[in-house]
Amino acid sequence: MQCVQIAISFFLLFFKSLLENTQKMLEACEAFVTYESGIILDRQGFEVNDDPVWILGQKYDTRTKLDELHTDIKSRLLLTYRRNFTAIGDSGMTTDRGWGCMLRCGQMVVAQALVKQHLGRGPFWPLKNDQNKAETYKKILRLFEDKKTAVYSIHQLAQMGVSEGKEIGQWFGPNTVAQVLKKLSAYDEWSSLKIHVAMDNAVVIEEIEELCHTKNPDAETTMWNPLLLVVPLRLGLLSINPIYIDSLKACLQMPQSIGMIGGKPSQALYFIGYVGDDVVFLDPHLTQNAIEFDDEEFEDSSYHPTTSARISFHSMDPSLAVCFSCTTHSEWKNLLQQFKIMTEAGKKQNLFEVCTQRQAEWHPSSMDLADEAIALADSADSEEDFEILG
Numbered sequence: 186m187q188c189v190q191i192a193i194s195f196f197l198l199f200f201k202s203l204l205e206n207t208q209k210m211l212e213a214c215e216a217f218v219t220y221e222s223g224i225i226l227d228r229q230g231f232e233v234n235d236d237p238v239w240i241l242g243q244k245y246d247t248r249t250k251l252d253e254l255h256t257d258i259k260s261r262l263l264l265t266y267r268r269n270f271t272a273i274g275d276s277g278m279t280t281d282r283g284w285g286c287m288l289r290c291g292q293m294v295v296a297q298a299l300v301k302q303h304l305g306r307g308p309f310w311p312l313k314n315d316q317n318k319a320e321t322y323k324k325i326l327r328l329f330e331d332k333k334t335a336v337y338s339i340h341q342l343a344q345m346g347v348s349e350g351k352e353i354g355q356w357f358g359p360n361t362v363a364q365v366l367k368k369l370s371a372y373d374e375w376s377s378l379k380i381h382v383a384m385d386n387a388v389v390i391e392e393i394e395e396l397c398h399t400k401n402p403d404a405e406t407t408m409w410n411p412l413l414l415v416v417p418l419r420l421g422l423l424s425i426n427p428i429y430i431d432s433l434k435a436c437l438q439m440p441q442s443i444g445m446i447g448g449k450p451s452q453a454l455y456f457i458g459y460v461g462d463d464v465v466f467l468d469p470h471l472t473q474n475a476i477e478f479d480d481e482e483f484e485d486s487s488y489h490p491t492t493s494a495r496i497s498f499h500s501m502d503p504s505l506a507v508c509f510s511c512t513t514h515s516e517w518k519n520l521l522q523q524f525k526i527m528t529e530a531g532k533k534q535n536l537f538e539v540c541t542q543r544q545a546e547w548h549p550s551s552m553d554l555a556d557e558a559i560a561l562a563d564s565a566d567s568e569e570d571f572e573i574l575g
Contacts, residue, residue, distance in 0.1 A: 229494045240458035242440040260308040262296040263490045264289040270331035270475035273340050276353040281339050282472045284354050287453035288342045289469035290446045291362035292329050297443040298413045298510040299325045331475040336373050359446045359506035360417040383416040386537040409514040416537050421503035430498045432533040436507050441520045447505030463495040
């Protein structure tokens with residue numbers, strides 16, 4: 186009888202192990218096939234050659250610093266499609282697969298800004314024996330947890346998008362996701378991050394200074410709040426105009442760069458650097474199970490990339506947004522200097538204008554319109570201004 190019980194116990198243990206391994210295999214297969222069409226075929230990793238690799242303002246020589254490059258890539262936070270999370274509002278949606286890729290790219294931009302603010306620009310993951318840094322890192326990651334109580338969760342982004350005219354489950358563009366993140370940042374009291382979306386291709390210095398400077402409650406002085414600057418751009422009609430590529434490269438070289446939100450047509454990607462004529466990106470199109478972070482068990486490997494991928498600059502969608510992070514006022518001043526150097530180089534096409542104040546909008550009065558009409562009528566009475574073409 187005892188032998189039978191042992192045999193049954195062994196069989197049950199074996200069967201349980203078989204089920205767990207089968208489940209893992211199915212999830213791995215599903216993870217493979219849930220990449221949306223075209224993405225998985227892009228080139229991954231880096232070759233050893235003479236072309237330097239630029240990642241978020243950091244330069245790497247693949248001949249001597251390939252390991253450091255890979256460590257830097259793996260330290261970035263990767264936000265991808267998730268499934269089996271609590272339904273978003275009354276929509277009933279428990280996954281963002283197929284529509285949330287731009288929202289995930291927006292999350293990655295904010296995540297990088299917060300990592301730079303609280304942990305610095307350098308590689309930090311896997312975490313080592315630094316309890317303070319570990320707690321700060323966990324605090325950042327929880328801001329993006331897939332539940333409605335997290336400030337920058339997919340739930341909050343999707344529901345805030347309704348105020349921008351986007352229904353839950355509808356695809357966002359770079360400008361819309363930037364506007365949504367700007368609104369949500371007001372609820373992030375821990376970081377005091379200020380998000381400025383530069384509209385009309387104009388970075389207005391006065392607006393940013395007013396946004397980021399707040400009065401110090403203990404003195405009459407002001408203090409600087411960390412800035413995330415997002416500049417939405419349209420650099421072509423159906424494809425990106427090649428004249429802008431050198432300027433995009435220059436932006437990715439700046440120390441304040443935290444990448445670009447963009448992608449291929451209808452497929453959002455988070456661009457973090459470039460090598461040669463290829464732009465390097467992190468891909469949100471992998472569907473993974475939602476994770477609830479526990480204080481004791483904190484499994485975060487799915488929030489970090491094992492590698493990056495590349496596409497040609499010429500394959501990018503012309504609608505994108507360049508992003509910069511300035512933790513201190515001196516970094517902001519340096520960024521303005523970087524912009525000045527870029528525009529004065531003479532060889533690069535300006536992506537946007539930098540001005541001290543926003544130009545006042547012109548609203549024509551009825552008298553202006555009347556004067557213009559009279560001037561047109563007077564010119565029409567004179568045949569000297571016209572040439573008849575036979």
